[in-house]
Amino acid sequence: MEAVCKEQPQARPPDETALVERARSGDAEAFGALYEQRRAQIYTFLRYLVRDREEAADLTQQVFVRAWDGLPRLRKPEVFGAWLHRIARNLARDRAKSARVRMEEPLPDEDETVGAGDAGSGLLEKEMRRQVRDAVAALPEIHRGAVVMHHVEGLSVNEIAQALGVSPGTVMSRLARAREALRERLGPYLRGEEAADG
Amino acid sequence: MGDLKHESRRTLAEYAAGALGGREAERVQAHVGRCAACRAELARLNEAARLVESAGLESPPPRVDEAVFAHVAAHPRRAPAWRGLRLALAGAGVALVLAVGSWLGLRGEPPLATSPYDAEMSLYVRDHAAAEWREPLADRVGLSAMILAQAQEGGDAP
Numbered sequence: 001m002e003a004v005c006k007e008q009p010q011a012r013p014p015d016e017t018a019l020v021e022r023a024r025s026g027d028a029e030a031f032g033a034l035y036e037q038r039r040a041q042i043y044t045f046l047r048y049l050v051r052d053r054e055e056a057a058d059l060t061q062q063v064f065v066r067a068w069d070g071l072p073r074l075r076k077p078e079v080f081g082a083w084l085h086r087i088a089r090n091l092a093r094d095r096a097k098s099a100r101v102r103m104e105e106p107l108p109d110e111d112e113t114v115g116a117g118d119a120g121s122g123l124l125e126k127e128m129r130r131q132v133r134d135a136v137a138a139l140p141e142i143h144r145g146a147v148v149m150h151h152v153e154g155l156s157v158n159e160i161a162q163a164l165g166v167s168p169g170t171v172m173s174r175l176a177r178a179r180e181a182l183r184e185r186l187g188p189y190l191r192g193e194e195a196a197d198g
Numbered sequence: 199m200g201d202l203k204h205e206s207r208r209t210l211a212e213y214a215a216g217a218l219g220g221r222e223a224e225r226v227q228a229h230v231g232r233c234a235a236c237r238a239e240l241a242r243l244n245e246a247a248r249l250v251e252s253a254g255l256e257s258p259p260p261r262v263d264e265a266v267f268a269h270v271a272a273h274p275r276r277a278p279a280w281r282g283l284r285l286a287l288a289g290a291g292v293a294l295v296l297a298v299g300s301w302l303g304l305r306g307e308p309p310l311a312t313s314p315y316d317a318e319m320s321l322y323v324r325d326h327a328a329a330e331w332r333e334p335l336a337d338r339v340g341l342s343a344m345i346l347a348q349a350q351e352g353g354d355a356p
Contacts, residue, residue, distance in 0.1 A: 026274065026275040026276050028270045031270055032267065035266055035267075039263070040255040043255075043257065043258040043262070044255045044256050047256060053259075057258050057259050057262050060258045061258075061262045064262075065265075068269060068270050068273065068275075069273065128249070132252075133253065136253075147250060151247055151250040151251045152253055152254070157216075169217070172212075172215050172217035173212070175215040175217070176208075176211045176215035177211070179211045179214055179215055179246060179247055180207055182246040182247065182249075182250060183207070183211070183242055183245075183246040186246045190242045190245050190246060190249075191242075191245060
């Protein structure tokens with residue numbers, strides 16, 4: 001039997017809190033280490049929210065600039081990751097408002113198109129990745145954020161709850177709805193789908 | 199008969215995401231253990247999640263690293279000034295409270311003693327009045343208890 005979704009291990013490295021304390025006091029080197037630890041998470045999170053690679057890069061830059069400037073106001077160093085995600089989410093929302101683009105209707109993922117030179121499993125893999133991206137992109141924004149943080153970044157339910165400002169129960173409920181929708185959309189790519197339908 | 203009715207996809211998704219409560223989760227788990235169709239559906243739900251996980255993390259382009267580090271270098275920061283100011287203000291506040299407390303304690307002479315017992319109690323009350331100024335919450339209960347005891351004993355005295 002398949003195991004139910006368990007709380008994933010904390011993505012936060014054990015010494016992150018100490019780094020945050022140092023960075024808060026102005027230690028640029030400590031902030032650099034924090035940036036190295038979190039930059040891929042934040043960029044990936046934003047990629048799923050705005051889909052455009054260049055925009056996601058711009059927003060990632062803004063997140064860390066704001067983080068450096070705003071660190072003295074962060075009271076609890078242990079919620080640094082959740083705080084970063086909240087900044088990223090707010091920036092993505094502001095961008096959506098200013099661009100008059102609803103985050104529920106993401107931009108086309110132009111950089112994931114299958115190239116003519118691809119062949120065999122590489123092509124299938126790329127196509128699959130595009131389908132997965134599209135499936136995640138089709139989720140409502142509140143579900144999408146939770147899915148990316150949990151399934152892509154490996155954040156725990158509690159960390160996501162902190163980032164989104166909701167209860168852990170709400171996070172699990174959103175993850176359940178999202179999983180249902182993903183299963184629906186990715187059905188043709190799931191093993192045994194035809195047998196089960198037959 | 200119960201096994202013939204399959205669990206809904208929604209219930210299975212909630213089970214997979216850990217969103218079901220203990221008793222409900224146990225019920226679904228027991229059903230899935232007996233029902234091959236629901237077990238297969240649960241497997242597909244979990245596989246969908248795994249496909250998303252397999253997408254993995256992406257790194258931002260190098261220009262982001264450069265821009266962030268350039269900003270940090272251009273905006274060095276010391277420990278926030280307000281924190282030092284806050285500590286200084288807190289220290290000044292404590293010093294003021296201690297000074298006022300001591301002054302009140304010295305100024306508040308006990309009333310003329312009419313007996314050794316009264317003299318002892320007056321000194322006690324004076325000392326505690328000063329202590330109460332210094333630590334209002336810590337000493338208030340003890341002081342109240344002593345005043346009550348004094349009143350009781352005073353009432354009993356000839």
